[in-house]
Structures are given as C-alpha cells and as structure tokens.
Amino acid sequence: MLALRLLTGIPLAIAAIWFVLTQPSDSILYALIVIAAIAGWEWAGLAKARTVAVKVMYGLVLAMTFWSLSQIDMKLLIKLQFITVVFWLAAVIYLSRVKSVATHSRLSGIKLILGVVVVIPAMIAMWMLHRFNPEWLLFGMSMVWVADIGAYFAGRQFGKNKLAVVLSPGKTREGFYGAMLLTLVYSLLVSVFYFKLNSTALLLTLLMTFVLTVFSVAGDLFESLLKRQASVKDSGKILPGHGGVLDRIDSLTATMSLFAVATLYIYHLDSLLV
8 A cells, every 4th residue: 555655656746746837827827626526426426415416516516616616815815814724723623522423425515615614715715825825835835745745654653543544544653753753843944944944034933833743633534524424535536556536635634724824924925915
C-alpha cells in the first residue's frame, strides 16, 4: 500500500508544485474548477446520491458556484474566508465530541449544503493565494503534506493511543504529535531561511502553523465521518493508493481558508486587496 501511495503521490506532488509555480492564476482557476467538479461528484456519493445524473449535476453546481464567486470583489471573498475559519473552529469542537456514527441510506440535503460550505471556500482561498503569490500557496499546501507525512510515519512507528476511534480507528495521538512536530519544524525552517521573516511574523506563523495542523486533522476526520456514515472506505477510486480527490484534499479544505486569512496579515497582503 505504501509503495502504491508513493507511486501516485510523488508524481502528483511534483506536478502540483510545477503547476502552482509556473502557471498563471487563470490556469489555476480552471484547474480548481475541475477539482471542484470532481469533488462534487464524490461528495454527492457520500451524501448517498444514487444516480449519475445527480452526481454530475452536483459537481456542476460546485464548479459553477466556485467560478461565480471568483468574479466578485476580493474584499467580500476575504469575509467569506473569515466565516469559513469560524465554521472549522466549530467543526473541531464537534468532532472532538462525536461518540457514535450512524449510517445513512437516503440522499442527505444537509450534506449537499455542507459540500458547498466545505469545498468552495477552500478553492477560493487557493486561487486567492496564488493571485497574491504562488509561493505562499505552495507553502500552505506543503505544510498540509508535511503534516500528513509526520502523522503517517509517527503513527506507524509509535502509535498506541487512539485519537478518534469512532471516526478513524487508524489515527493515533502519537501520529498527531508527529504531524505537529514535523510541521512546526518545517514551518520554522521555511520562515527563517526562505521567507526571512522578522521575529513577530515568525511567531505569528508558528502560531498559525499550530492551528493549521489541528485543522488539517479535523478536515481528515470530517471526511472520515462522512465515509463512515456512507459505509464506504474511500470517496472514489481516481487516485490509486489514495482513493478519490476528496481523500487527497480533505485536509486542504479545512486549512486553506485559515492560511489565506493568516498570511494576508502576517505578510501584510492587505495592500493587495484591490
């Protein structure tokens, strides 16, 4: 399984890095529209949509909603990101209190609404960050990747105590600590040696990194909750060893709004809000 994950994940990461750093923001927008559409298809499945027509329609709804929001004033989009951060704070609290998971067999309208709330703001945040500076977008994405790596290897090596046995039996507290440690070290090194931040910005970045790692785990657990309710292992099969697109972007959906809001002020990007 690890070999298959690496065979898929490494080329995917390289392609993502190349695309983010070399392509214009319009290309990023179109790519995110496609990702939103695929994520919508998979989310409809988790919401127990039975027909292809419903899945296609929901994917188009997410894609068109994202495109429509990309056409409005940037200051309004920032307000949307603040609201999304509050949503994920509430989600962290909710997920920490889940005691049982009931499966569902009927199409859930509430979950379809949640799909818009979860997927679209993250796509908007990534597009905004690329418009400000592609390197900041890559920094935010790479922190999530590093958190995943830290959690995976620390969990395998040291994992004993379950983190959220009801939602994801494979996740451990030791894995979470590994994710937190590795992400903080990575953030520190990049902030000091690449971005060359002053002491105040560095402290704010490390604080943001701490919260981002918590949100990253919450995004993963939130999708695990949906999959357990839908009685499926993965959101899809498009990525061998990883599952579906939602399985790859679950942590990004929870972190990108926070990262966009935080970096906007840590790096004084408010002057770019025109």
